[in-house]
Amino acid sequence: MNVNQQPHMASPYGQPQPGYQGYPQSGYGGQHVPGGYPAPYAPYNGPASAYQPGPPQGMRGPPTSGAPPVSAAQAYSQFGQGDIQNGPPPLGAPPQRPPVSQPYSQGAMNLSGPQPPYNQQFGAPPTSMQQMTTQMASMQVGSTVPSPAGPGYAPPTVSQPSVSAAYTPSAPSSFAPTSTVPTQPPSTEGTPQPYYGAPPQQPFPTAAPPFSAPGPTQPPGPPLASQQTFPQAPPPSQPPFSSAPPQVPPASYGGPPPPVQASHPRAAPPTSQPAAFPGGPPPTSTPTQYTGPPMQQPPVSQPSSFHSGPPPPPTSAAGFPPQGGAPPRPPHPGIQGPPLASQGPPMSQANHVAPPQPGMLAGPPVPGMAGPPPQPGMQGYPPQQNGAFGQVRGPQPGYAGPYPGQQSYGAAPPAQAPAPPAPKRLDPDSIPSPIQVIEDDKANKGSEPFVTGVRGQAPPLVTTNFHVKDQGNASPRFIRCTAYNIPCTSDMAKQSQVPLAAVIKPLATLPPDENSPYIVDHGESGPIRCNRCKAYMCPYMQFIEGGRRFQCGFCSCVTEVPPHYFQHLDHTGKRVDCYDRPELSLGSYEFLATVDYCKNNKIPQPPAFIFLIDVSYNAVKNGMVRIVCQELKTLLDYLPRENPDVQSNIRVGFATYNKVLHFYNVKASLAQPQMMVVSDVADMFVPLLDGFLVNVSESRVVIESLLDQIPDMFADTRETETVFGPVIQAGLEALKAADCAGKLFVFHTSLPIAEAPGKLKNREDKKLVGTDKEKSLFQPQVSFYANLAKECVAQGCCVDLFLFPNQYVDVATLGVVPTSTGGSVYKYTYFQAQSDQERFLNDLRKDIQKKVGFDAVMRVRTSTGIRATDFFGSFYMSNTTDVELAGLDCDKTVTVEFRHDDKLSEETGALMQCAVLYTSCSGQRRLRIHNMAVNCCAQLADLYRNCETDTIINFFAKYAYRCVLNNPTKNVRDSLVNQCAQILACYRKNCASPSSAGQLILPECMKLLPVYLNCVLKSDVLHPGADVSLDDRAYLRQLVSAMDVAESHVFFYPRLLPVHKLDVECDTLPVAIRDSEERLSKGGIYLLETGLNLFLWVGANAQQELLQNIFGTPAFGQIDSNMTSLPILDNPYSKRVREIVESFRAQRSRYMKLMVVKQEDKLELIFKHFLVEDKNNSGGASYVDFLCHMHKEIRQLLS
Ligand SMILES: [Zn+2]
Secondary structure: OOHHHOOOOOOOOOOOOOOOOOOOHHHHOOOOEOOEOOHHHOOOOOOOOOOOOOOOOOOOOOOOOOOOOOOHHHHHOOOOOOOOOOOOOOOOOOOOOOOOOOOOOOOOOOOOOOOOOHHHHOOOOOOOOOOOOOOEEEEOOOOOOOOOOHHHOOOOOOOOOOOOOOOOOOOOOOOOOOOOOOOOOOOOOOOOOOOOOOOOOOOOOOOOOHHHOOOOOOOOHHHHHHHHHOOOOOOOOOOOOEOOOOOOOHHHOOOOOOOOOOOOOOOOOOOOHHHHOOOOOOHHHOOOOOOOOOOOOOOOOOOOOOOOOOOOOHHHHOOOOOOOOOOOOOOOOOOOOOOOOOOOOHHHOOEEEOOOOHHHHHOOOOOOOOOOOOOOOHHHOOOOOOOOOOOOOOOOOOEOOOOOOOOOOOOOOOOOOOOOOOOOOOOHHHOOOHHHHHHHHHHHHOOOOEEOOOOOOOOOOOOOOOOEEOOOOOOOOOEEEOEOEEEOOHHHHHHHOOOOEEEEOOOOOOOOOOOOOOEEOOOOOOOOEOOOOOOEOOOOOEEEHHHOEEEOOOOOOEEEOOHHHOOOEOOOOOEOOHHHOHHHHOOEEEEEOOHHHOHHHOOOOOOEEEEEEEOOHHHHHOOHHHHHHHHHHHHHHHOOOOOOOOOOOOEEEEEEEOOOEEEEEOOOOOOOOEEEEEOOHHHOOOOOOOOOOEEHHHHHHHHHHHHHHHHHHOOOOOOOOOOOHHHHHHHHHHHHHHOOOEEEEEEEOOOOOOOOOOOOOOOOOHHHOOOOOHHHHOOOOOOHHHHHHHHHHHHOEEEEEEEOOOOOOOHHHHOHHHHHOOOOEEEOOOOOHHHHHHHHHHHHHHHHHOOEEEEEEEEEEEOOOEEEEEEEOOOEOOOOOOEEEEEEEOOOOEEEEEEEOOOOOOOOOEEEEEEEEEEOOOOOEEEEEEEEEEEEEOOHHHHHHOEOHHHHHHHHHHHHHHHOOOOOHHHHHHHHHHHHHHHHHHHHHHOOOOOOOOOEEEOHHHOOHHHHHHHHHOOOOOOOOOOOOHHHHHHHHHHHHOOOHHHHHHHHOOEEEEHHHOOOOOOOOOOOEOOOHHHOOOOOEEEEEOOOEEEEEEOOOOOHHHHHHHHOOOOHHHOOOOOOOOOOOOOHHHHHHHHHHHHHHHHOOOOOEEEEEEOOOOOHHHHHOOOOOOOOOOOOOOHHHHHHHHHHHHHHHHO
16 A cells, blocks of 8 residues: 555645644554554544544544454445446446536527537547657757667657546435434533534435525515615616606506605614524525516617716716725715615525516517617616607606615505606616625625535635635535535426535645545555445445444445444444534544555656747747746746655656757766757657656756756747647646656647648637627537547646647647646737736746646535436546546636435435545545535525525636637527526526516525526626637637636626725725616726636826825826736735735736736726626626616516
């Protein structure tokens, strides 16, 4: 076993972490003496005596066997039957599961039948790289003579690890899955550790989820009170979403006329609501009513975009009084912001939007929203600013405020006092506000730790800061689900159309105060697993027969407990060492893998990093070559390592290229590096075996010499052509020769048109955009790269691509290898050293240093009744169940969709276990396990009450972005709209309280579904403006496919912070505002971040003092809009703003370059593109218009 051979195996995971109270790490291998574990902690088999706080004292005797008896475990040889997964690769058994590519919904969403993800295209046999003799010129970089290379070198054959084992989901049907959940109370003996002290049954509570209790339709008491809290929008005359427009025939609104809101009475805040959390009554159950969408007749004139309208009143930006966070805000008459979080019952109501006006109903059905701006149905809206709509409706009834408590359940809402005349258009304040939802969640869930032991509970939103306590289910930082209560039957699931998926980030970085998963060693026989389904030991296994056997929570099969793992049970049936063992009490942990889990049954070599630098004319000219070489000299000291005290085990290698490749021998014994040129790129091979991959510490001098020389060597190059395929092949061959996994860092500038495998042609054709042939632009133009990617995955060769294009480079094709190998693509269009190097260097530093695993295989097992059917992300699949990632870093997510196989039980819930087998950066083979249990519900209302819109949007975006490979974008948009309409219609029909058919009623947890969906529909991938390049679209498409929920959230709905409201005296940020131009004040300064971009928008009337403090000049006209960083000024304001910029950057995986945008400046167009609640230039609908459109779609479904 390799365990003892790894000196620092346990670090960082095993080290005691401050935050983990009471769980002394040592027991889990934390202490490692060089060479192995200290005796006391021999492999974790025994009861870990070290855990003091833990378990009941009497029972944890010393481990029955210090060292795991190897023999015992044999019974379940992990891979015995070939149905192993993660483990050593057995050959592929016939996959019984449906192809991964199934359309995820059978309903209307089915765009076009099975859609093979493009990663499946690698059907073709890998091209075998044969070595060939080539003309290879050997030239010397330094003074020494190049060593011979070439011809004689036999390239390693492609060894293809059989990674894929077919998994037979044979669940014993006869086995009624009894609830294996320990329902007993926590063992009384022993002092429970703070951390583990949680009630034992938590991991699998069989009880009904706390949230499900109240029926959705019950009018929550509190909400009513809060109803008035809605700040009344100004436009009195226009009933934006007023519930009952006076002139409308009552019939159309089923209920009583919408209440007119009086001045915003801040009624008693519903104090009781939010309490819901850990177990409290579900706040979410009461429907909130929104005043319906405007039902106006189609405006005669097309609604003008918000931008074009008259400038919003300066005060509108002030919409939200900067609230530090929560306290009820004082009633500001003029303020239209949404009510404070604390005022209304945030989550408690369903949202009813007021009944549509007759006119609207009459409108012709709008086929896809996506169309050009003016949509037939949409025009119903009051044109925003131009006041064109002739028929001004009478006084607008107060729009029923959606927010917090707005409730009008049909009942008569408080009458609203006539407001001052306002522009005729819907009041955006009357529709669900993302900011309000975000702030409410912070107020309600940000203060208490989120404990994972309560099954079926949705975690705080990604925008809320919270602390997680692992009590048996994976932290939301690792797994977020679209729904935490999934329907018991397939029929219910189809009816609701709510996607059932999990967004999994297996190696997510945790905040400093949360522990990384502990490492568990089950000895030479490897991790304990279920005999049948091979699930790994976890809290869902129930020990029976006095502890001699355990029943699998996934397949119900009973397996013998190997002697070395035996432990007695307490009176509740729980193992007495339960809290001593991460795998019995936690949602996430790691197992040390044995040699059986290694490729070819060999302990892996430490991985290698190979840097491949384009040295063609463009690369030299734009400064990239010099910057990369300079930076690498420093970065090599920061290669990933698991223990900060030791040097990285990662070896490095260097090559440069244009249309030929140059390899460098940097062996420590050389006085100067040597270059070897391979000009026959038709069949790439690596000309030197020894000296290409070296240890940094040993070869530092030679490497530095090389990096100093490269920029000069090619300074005068005139070569403009490049190759690309052979570059990756070269890196791949080098890894094969070294018999290791690793990562290639390719720095590339142009379309590879030089004669070579993988040569591309310029196929950029914007005329195809919007046509049925548009999809071809997202597909790779040649199959070469898909085949190459397959070979890379087999070798554990991950590729990160840094692009510096000045024109079309065909990202759709060049990105195939990176996105199939778990790699990343970075793009710096029109790269200029001066303005872009900061961004590039920060990305490079982060990319090189981040935690990464290699040669990974991920398998998701589920309990009987559901199964993983589809996967999204940057990986490769050679069968239907194993997600293969040549590299897996801490930022990558894999999204998994589930479908029903059978009826699920409310009692047992549904379980999933994600196991990722990977090689750590030190070369240790490990299995990271994440367990997740969710509730199963027989009532649709429970589904709608426990879902997470941000995750649903993440899933929809990935699904849609994959669909564009095979479908016209319009069809993709239409089907997204249709599916969301079905989701909301199903809620309306089955869960909402009876009310007027004309009311738009949104489930509380999904009230932002329309606004976020609209952002996805308007995104550059699905609905590009004329100025969006094909490369940008392909790039974004690939990028989003591996995003986690936090990244996709800010990407689709950017964060917009009113900097001028900053209180430099306190640490809290001002409350963000909605992404709409009308929220901006000419006197303000705003910071907008998307995860990729960062803008600082400066209003033309911004205070001089503010400008002086931030920019060092009091004159708006003198602000340099070319600056990419703020001047460092000695005043608290400057300091605080710069800190905020840095903190935003620190939260994202990619560095965001700062752009200063002055109001009315030409750059403002770019900035406005991110004001996603507004109509955009390419035809994307405004939020208000889209909501009305959704309402219409829903009504059609209901009628
Ligand atoms: Zn099993």
